[in-house]
Amino acid sequence: MKTSNRVTLKATNGESSEGLGGRYGDFVFDSVNSCWLNDGMSEGAVSGTPGYLLDLIRRRSPITRAELASATGLARSTIAQRVDALIVEGLVGDVGEAASTGGRPPTMLGFNATSGVVLVADLGATHSRLAVCDLDANPLAESCRDIDIAEGPDAILTWVLETFVLLTAEAGRTDGDIRGVGIGVPGPVDFIAGRAVHPPIMPGWDDYPIRDRFIERYRVPILVDNDVNIMALGEYWAMSPKVADLIFVKVGTGIGSGLIVGGRLHRGARGAAGDIGHIQAGPADVMCRCGNPGCLEASAGGAAIARDLRARGYEASGSRDIVALVQAGNYEAIQAVRDAGRLIGSVLSATVNLLNPAVISIGGDVAEAGQQLLAGIRETVYRRSTALSTSDLQITTGTLGDRAGIIGAAALIIEHVFDPEAVDASLVGANNGGGS
Ligand SMILES: [Zn+2]
Numbered sequence: 001m002k003t004s005n006r007v008t009l010k011a012t013n014g015e016s017s018e019g020l021g022g023r024y025g026d027f028v029f030d031s032v033n034s035c036w037l038n039d040g041m042s043e044g045a046v047s048g049t050p051g052y053l054l055d056l057i058r059r060r061s062p063i064t065r066a067e068l069a070s071a072t073g074l075a076r077s078t079i080a081q082r083v084d085a086l087i088v089e090g091l092v093g094d095v096g097e098a099a100s101t102g103g104r105p106p107t108m109l110g111f112n113a114t115s116g117v118v119l120v121a122d123l124g125a126t127h128s129r130l131a132v133c134d135l136d137a138n139p140l141a142e143s144c145r146d147i148d149i150a151e152g153p154d155a156i157l158t159w160v161l162e163t164f165v166l167l168t169a170e171a172g173r174t175d176g177d178i179r180g181v182g183i184g185v186p187g188p189v190d191f192i193a194g195r196a197v198h199p200p201i202m203p204g205w206d207d208y209p210i211r212d213r214f215i216e217r218y219r220v221p222i223l224v225d226n227d228v229n230i231m232a233l234g235e236y237w238a239m240s241p242k243v244a245d246l247i248f249v250k251v252g253t254g255i256g257s258g259l260i261v262g263g264r265l266h267r268g269a270r271g272a273a274g275d276i277g278h279i280q281a282g283p284a285d286v287m288c289r290c291g292n293p294g295c296l297e298a299s300a301g302g303a304a305i306a307r308d309l310r311a312r313g314y315e316a317s318g319s320r321d322i323v324a325l326v327q328a329g330n331y332e333a334i335q336a337v338r339d340a341g342r343l344i345g346s347v348l349s350a351t352v353n354l355l356n357p358a359v360i361s362i363g364g365d366v367a368e369a370g371q372q373l374l375a376g377i378r379e380t381v382y383r384r385s386t387a388l389s390t391s392d393l394q395i396t397t398g399t400l401g402d403r404a405g406i407i408g409a410a411a412l413i414i415e416h417v418f419d420p421e422a423v424d425a426s427l428v429g430a431n432n433g434g435g436s
Contacts, residue, residue: 048072050082050427051420054091054111058418062095062108083109085427090115111135116179117171118413119164119218122227122405123156123185125149125201125253126318129406130163132171135179135418137237137410139403140171149186152204157213180417181214181222182409184230186254191271194224200290201254221422223413227405228274232258233265234408235361235398243358247351248398249276250364251344251373252319254289255297261355277301281347296347300340302366308336319365326369337369341376348377349384356389363398370397 056071057063069079086092095110113136122129127146131139143163149156160183168174187199194211196202214222232248239246246260255277259266266273278290282299289298298304302319309316309325312332316322325333348360360381367373378395385393398404416422 048074048078048082049420049424050085051418051423053079053082054086054418054423055420057086057092057109058111061110062098063110064098064106064108066106068109089427091423113138117168117173117177118180118182118410118417119168119178120182120406120409120413121160121164121184122230122409123149123160123183124227124405125186128156128160129402130160130167131406131410132164132167132173133406133410135414137234137407137414139406139410140173141167142406143167149202149205153208153210153213157210161214161217175218178218178220180220180413181218182230182413183210183214183222183224184227184405184409185210185224186227188272188275189224189226189229191223191225191267194222196224197271221413221417223416225409225412226256226258226271226274228256228258229265229267230258230408230412231363231398231400231404232260232274232361232408233411234400234404234406235363236260236265237407237411238399245355245357246359246361247348247355247357248361248363248404249344249348251300251302251340251362251366252364253303254301255344255364257351259355276347276351279347279350281343296343300343302364305336305340305366309333319368322366323368326372334372337366337372338376340366341373341378342380343376344373345377345380346384349381352381352385352389352393358392358394360393360395361398362396363401363404365402367397368401 053068053072056068065076065079065083068083069076072079083092091112092109093112094107096108097105098108099105113134116135117132117140118135120131120133126148127144129142129144131142133139143166145159147156147159168178185196185199185202185205187196187202187205189195190197195207195209196205197207199205210224211222228248228250231250232246235248236242236246244260244263248258250256257274257276259274277297278288278292278295280292280294281296282294284294286298287293288295302322305322306316306318309322309332314325314333316325322333322337326337362374362377374395374397381393381395382390400407
């Protein structure tokens, strides 16, 4: 495992609270593993290359040159030279003056989050959301569409590429502004290869080179991950203060989870971690789309709840209909969602005993049913998990709603692009100096 790509995120003082870039505690980001680590100052942060200075500026903006010198131990002349290189690149700018302590007040430096954009897609089973985001992961232009992932990679990715062009124009940007592309898909992903692997609800996508399709069009870094992983990263990105151990659960058509363990997105040995939807939990006579009987999502996913409500005579084709019935106060729908929550809770109680998270965050379409689903989950988790593991456990709905995926995809690619070593390499490539 590569460990050198670590940079320190220091707590901000709240002055840079616009956007999401300031919402960090004392965490360290490991871009190789797409995670924040709470292990204090890293050796990299004090090496003071332009890439690390940019990182300090991103995390601690606004900051003065003197503060950068103090944080890195570098001479002010060296700081000035390296900051100038970042200013020339448009990544850093003056954001005002600090209070004077006598004499001329020092200039405050800030990260220029508008100096570029990232293109992101959160592809779901039946609907997808695309966006152009600034470099603080704030959406500038968005598009949603009901589209079945089973239409296959050619149809879906052609639509994504065409929509990216339209959204880029809508945001008033050009191809030259695009820094990276982040894609989430509703199935298991080989993160290194950028391909889906035996995705159960994505016929035609198995081993399809998703990343290559974008590389043909955009010569920038491109990352592809599981949709639930990016949602977990999104909720984690937006979290303040952060906790190191978080389980994000998506309850949509199916059920999946993203695990933040010790401040690290836990993908597992082959990227399959967190697939709680196919843990056996429900009645053995209910077959799952994966081919096994009794999977959690075969009884508690949005598709399963809708199926059960249809059997009782309701018009319910999916998660939205379920939520509408619950919000209208329909008793049977409320009971169905509560029962689903209890079953999800039974699997989560085992997960809680195993991982002892501080927060379980619930998202996905069915989570729009809010308290009914949470009540069922809480009931089982608090009853079935150990007293110590639940003593401070919070079970709550996510804060980003249906934007968790695009914001997480943006966070994923932004942290990759602004990895200090990557920034240093690009500055060297642009003949602007660099190195330490
Ligand atoms: Zn299954």
